[in-house]
Amino acid sequence: MKTIQYYFSPMSPWTYLGHERLMDIARHHGAAIEPKPTNLGKIFPASGGLPLKKRAPQRQAYRLRELERWSRYLTLPLNLHPKFFPVDDTDAALMITATLAKGDVQAALVLSGKLLRAVWVEEKDIADAGTLMQVANEAGLDGAALYSARDAGMALYEQYTQEAARLQVFGAPWYVYKGEPFWGQDRLDFLDRALAD
Incomplete structure (x- = not known):
């Protein structure tokens, strides 16, 4: 089966813009998605990237335009200008990886989409325990149980971050298909074509 590796952060606006399109492309091609939440706080320094607030003003301004x-x-x-951004997205990522640790990829993808929407549309704080439990409930999961068990996802979170560093990932979203990397939701058309070959 065709498989797309999907490295992302649950608070990335670019991941939000591409998430549902990625789901549609995968369905169209009968491809599986391997969601891999990644600690960008570790990835950026290794690749020479800077957190948003440390970027030059002209880069920040152009980002908003795009x-x-x-x-x-x-x-x-x-x-x-969401009310709760940037925030520490570690617990959100751990809830996704804890869901993956149980083998429920589809639920992890649904949860990821709802967390992204929570930040960029609904003005919710995904660093807040109550918010995380509520969003998980909306994704059809047991929010309280998942939040309590989030540490079960730590090993996967660290594994995915190490994988990303090894693959020279430097931003999110990052898709890999047959070893070929595609950085950014604006490269989804190229991923679509690659899947069609």
């Missing part, structure tokens, strides 16, 4: 363009183009709602 987010607005893509939001309009894709007709996806997106708050350019």
Whole structure:
């Protein structure tokens, strides 16, 4: 079966913009997705990247322009200045990896999409325990149980981050198909073509 490795952060706006399109592309090609939440805080320094607040003002300004363009183009709602961004997304990522540790990939993908939407559309704080449990409940999971068991996802979270570093990932979202990397939701058309070959 065709398999797409999907490295991402649950608070990345670019991941949010591409998440549902990735799901659609995978369905269209009968491909499986391996979601791999990654600690970008470790990836950025290793690749020479900078956290948003440390980037030059002109880069920050252009990022906002591009987010607005893509939001309009894709007709996806997106708050350019969400109330809770950036935040520590570790617990959110661990809830996803804890779901994956149970073998439920589809639930992990649904949860990922809802967490991304929580940040970029719903003005929710995904560093807050109550919010995380609520979002998990909305994804059809037992939010309280999953939050309590989130440490069960730590080994996978660390594994995916190490994998990402080994694969020279330097941003999110990052897709890998047959060993070929595709950085950013604006490369989904190329991933689509690769899957069609």
